[in-house]
Structure formats: structure tokens, C-alpha cells
Amino acid sequence: MCFITPASTQYSIFKQNKIKSKRVHQLFVRSPVCMNKPDDTKLIERCIKGDRQAFEDLLIQYEKPVFNAALRMLNSRDDASDVTQTVFLKVYENLDSYDPSRRFFSWIYRITLNESINWLDKQNRLEPLQHEKADSGKSPEQEVDSAQVAESVQTALMTIGTDYRTVIVLKHFLGCSYVEISDVLEIPEKKVKSRLYTARQLLKEALIEAGTR
Numbered sequence: 001m002c003f004i005t006p007a008s009t010q011y012s013i014f015k016q017n018k019i020k021s022k023r024v025h026q027l028f029v030r031s032p033v034c035m036n037k038p039d040d041t042k043l044i045e046r047c048i049k050g051d052r053q054a055f056e057d058l059l060i061q062y063e064k065p066v067f068n069a070a071l072r073m074l075n076s077r078d079d080a081s082d083v084t085q086t087v088f089l090k091v092y093e094n095l096d097s098y099d100p101s102r103r104f105f106s107w108i109y110r111i112t113l114n115e116s117i118n119w120l121d122k123q124n125r126l127e128p129l130q131h132e133k134a135d136s137g138k139s140p141e142q143e144v145d146s147a148q149v150a151e152s153v154q155t156a157l158m159t160i161g162t163d164y165r166t167v168i169v170l171k172h173f174l175g176c177s178y179v180e181i182s183d184v185l186e187i188p189e190k191k192v193k194s195r196l197y198t199a200r201q202l203l204k205e206a207l208i209e210a211g212t213r
Contacts, residue, residue, distance in 0.1 A: 040104045047095050055095075059088060062105075065174060066112050072169045073116035075158050079123070083115045090115075106183040109170070113184070117162050156206035164199035171196055 046054035066087055071080035170176045182189040
């Protein structure tokens, strides 16, 4: 990389420019960034050459889905914010080692999931936590209507292992296909389907159990 400013300082500058942005990403529908956009490759090439605006554009495109993926894994907005910053710092520092033959979203989602799991391991927070809503962009009325269901799903999600939680987040909250999940997790597509089936069963059982309490 040919940036002169330290990565952590430069990331903070980009982050400050986005502090006032309103979060409107809808986590409960398929994410439009799960498939690589043609501009991704060009942006990455410009980033590697030292184009700071290109990195800010990349940040704008991926910040919300990265944050929401981390939030679904961690169930804490503060922790998700910390992980998001770590993810983009690592992306910034390692763009020159990125393999352009791979989908960029697969690379950044894998970093996000790994950092989330590492955070859970460090914080020893594998038990169900108090629900914190992911950004949805819904109206207040819609938020009220869906709050109870969202809380139940998130609470149940936090009771299953991280391997299973990961495939649920990728498939149902980020809208990735089986092929895309296989690419992100670097496991065979057949194993993705098997793991997702088990994850759904575990989630269903957790929801049923919670409903009988």
C-alpha cells in the first residue's frame, strides 16, 4: 500500500465523515451487497494505488451490512461498532494482499465473522444476551409491530453455536446464496446446506422452548 498516513488515523478520518449518516439498512431482507458490484474491483484497485476517496466509497457501501452482521453475531451495538472498526482497519491494511479472483464481499464478510467470533471468545459471551435491535429503517409503527418477533428470534439466535449462527446470519439476514456462503466460509456447498438445516432446527427448537416458558 502506498498510503502515508497510518491506517488507524486514516480510518478515523473516514469514519468521522460518516458519523452523521442515518442507518437505514434493512437487515430482514436480502442485502444488495452480497453480490459483488462491478465497481468493487475498480474501487479496490484505486485504494491500492492510494486513492483515499475510493476507500471511503468502499466504506460507505459495506459499513452497514458489516455492522449488522456483527450485531447479529454479538447482540451488542457497542461490540458491533468495535468489531466493524476492526474489520475496516484490517481491510485497509490488507487490501494489497486481497486476491481479486475472490469476491470482495466474501472476503470482508469472512473477516467480519472471524472478528465477531474472536470477540465472543475474548468476552466469553456465548450465553443469550439482552436483545438489541439491528438497524431496520422501519417506521416507528412497524418497529412496534415487529419488535416482539425480532427480539424472540435474536434471543434464540444467541443460544445456538457460532458455526450455526453464522450460516443463519449469512443466509437469512444478509441474503447470501448457498454458493456465496460456501465462498465466505470456505466449505463445500453440501456442508453449507447440512449446517443450515441443523441451524434452522436448533433455532426452531429454541423458539419453541422460549414460547413454552
